[in-house]
């Protein structure tokens with residue numbers, strides 16, 4: 139099957155800032171892909187290349203097999219950027235009709251309102267909506283043209299729990315009907331709720347691109363810290379260890395099951411002190427994802 143989106147070795151700078159540094163990504167019809175990464179990672183820039191708003195300095199981007207800079211390539215695309223403006227004096231229903239007027243077979247007002255649980259707001263002027271209500275409407279509008287590909291940049295920022303869940307339900311349902319969705323998020327929870335495939339972006343590069351369950355296995359990792367004279371290789375051989383860093387006698391490990399690790403550490407007779415166990419941060423999980431699979435990584439850290 140041909141990819142809907144094909145990004146090949148793309149670089150994009152803004153002055154001295156390297157926003158994307160050799161990114162390649164294929165997205166196939168029916169996928170729902172979460173782009174996850176910290177501020178400034180390059181997610182929005184990647185979306186702007188896919189939707190044709192910007193062009194890469196080098197590399198290629200194809201959308202539905204064509205150049206995304208050409209309007210004809212964007213025919214099946216629906217998108218909601220990070221920030222949107224709505225005409226303040228129009229009512230919600232009027233905005234939906236107005237946007238729908240640009241498409242040959244738009245989603246009807248009622249259908250859209252029902253999908254996004256916005257029916258109560260139909261006669262309200264958009265200028266009087268709360269920030270969260272505006273955001274829900276803005277995301278809803280990306281579906282008016284019944285797009286086969288939807289690009290959403292941080293769709294639920296500013297939404298309360300119920301608003302977020304309503305939006306997730308709407309997107310999941312739309313995806314189940316056969317569409318492809320690419321969304322960015324800072325929130326692991328959001329990606330977990332929606333995406334089947336997770337692309338971790340950091341520093342303009344793709345750090346990981348894998349099934350959600352495999353990414354989560356890393357996020358469930360625990361960080362263990364202890365002081366010991368034992369060799370790093372000995373510790374790396376203990377069960378569930380995925381990464382080892384040493385700094386003199388201070389050793390930090392990423393483990394997937396801290397209980398099992400500690401049991402085996404004690405049973406091995408290794409002398410240690412100052413044992414601490416805590417959840418690995420997302421950043422650590424991302425870093426562990428970049429390591430080679432199989433044998434744990436061992437790294438000496440300069441004191």
Ligand SMILES: Nc1ncnc2c1ncn2[C@@H]1O[C@H](COP(=O)(O)OP(=O)(O)OP(=O)(O)O)[C@@H](O)[C@H]1O
Pocket residue numbers: 152153155156157175176177178179180181182183184324
């Ligand atoms: N128009 C621009 N001019 C200058 N620098 C830019 C521009 N757009 C993006 N950048 C820089 O490129 C890098 C990537 O930014 P980008 O917006 O793609 O990141 P992001 O992952 O979407 O971040 P966020 O999660 O904060 O939205 C950042 O360092 C950003 O400051």
